[in-house]
Every structure is written in structure tokens, then in C-alpha cells.
Amino acid sequence: MELWIVASVLFVSAVLVFIYSFTQKQEKEQAYKELEDFSLTVTRTVYDLSERVKTLETELQVDDQEDDLHKQVTQLNKDNIITLFTKGFSTETISKQLRIASASVQEIIDSYIEEGIRA
Known part of the structure; x- marks a missing residue:
């Protein structure tokens, strides 16, 4: 009987660890998604700033x-x-x-x- 208790505790532990491993993957995927979004935001910001600089140079007639x-x-x-x-x-x-x-x-x-x- 003690053997069945130990086996069931080990089985439940294995199931919990298995479920936990799936949640960890989702957290990594979420972190990668956030990093990708941040990278896109920075790229857009840099592009917008360069466009603004070009516009200002044109308005101020700044030559090379x-x-x-x-x-x-x-x-x-x-x-x-x-x-x-x-x-x-x-x-x-x-x-x-x-x-x-x-x-x-x-x-x-x-x-x-x-x-x-x-x-």
C-alpha cells in the first residue's frame, strides 16, 4: 500500500512538472514577442526621426x-x-x-x- 502512495505522489509530481514546463515556454514566447514589439517600436521611432530631420533640412535649406x-x-x-x-x-x-x-x-x-x- 505504501508503494501505491509513493507511486501516486510521484505521478502527480510528474504531471505538475509537465504542466509547469508548458507555462515556462509560454513565458519565453511572451518575452520574445515583447522584445520583437520593442524592436519594431524603436525602428519606427528612428525612421520617424530621420524623416523629421530630412523635413527640417529641406525647410531650412541646409546643404550637404x-x-x-x-x-x-x-x-x-x-x-x-x-x-x-x-x-x-x-x-x-x-x-x-x-x-x-x-x-x-x-x-x-x-x-x-x-x-x-x-x-
Whole structure:
């Protein structure tokens, strides 16, 4: 008789553990669902913010920085860049001295070299 009591207690325990395991899976699935929802919310928020920034840039007529840097370079600056380059100054030194972006200085030097090769 004691054997039947032990067996039934073990059987009931097994059923309870089995049911508990199903509830744990549901909790994990719920956590994954919440994480997915949060991720989608963050993605939507970032997209909305980027759209707002684009709208504000359009309204304020903000150009790209590269366009502004190229506009800064006047013919006088081009002549100064070429003069300093032919005297042996580095691109970075010319950039710092004339307060022009290194990329713009390098572009002018490259076009100067290309024109010299073509001529």
C-alpha cells in the first residue's frame, strides 16, 4: 500500500512538472514577442526621426557639408593651394593654413596634376 502512495505522489509530481514546463515556454514566447514589439517600436521611432530631420533640412535649406566646402574654395584659394603645393607643402599643412577641408585641397591638387599631364 505504501508503494501505491509513493507511486501516486510521484505521478502527480510528474504531471505538475509537465504542466509547469508548458507555462515556462509560454513565458519565453511572451518575452520574445515583447522584445520583437520593442524592436519594431524603436525602428519606427528612428525612421520617424530621420524623416523629421530630412523635413527640417529641406525647410531650412541646409546643404550637404561637402557642397559648402567646395563653394568655399574660390579661384584665389585654388591658386594659393597650387602655389603651396609646388613649394612642397603637404596637403594637411595647406588645409590647416588655408582653413579648407583636406579632401577639397586634395581634389584641387589632383585636378592640377591631371591638367599638367594632359598638357
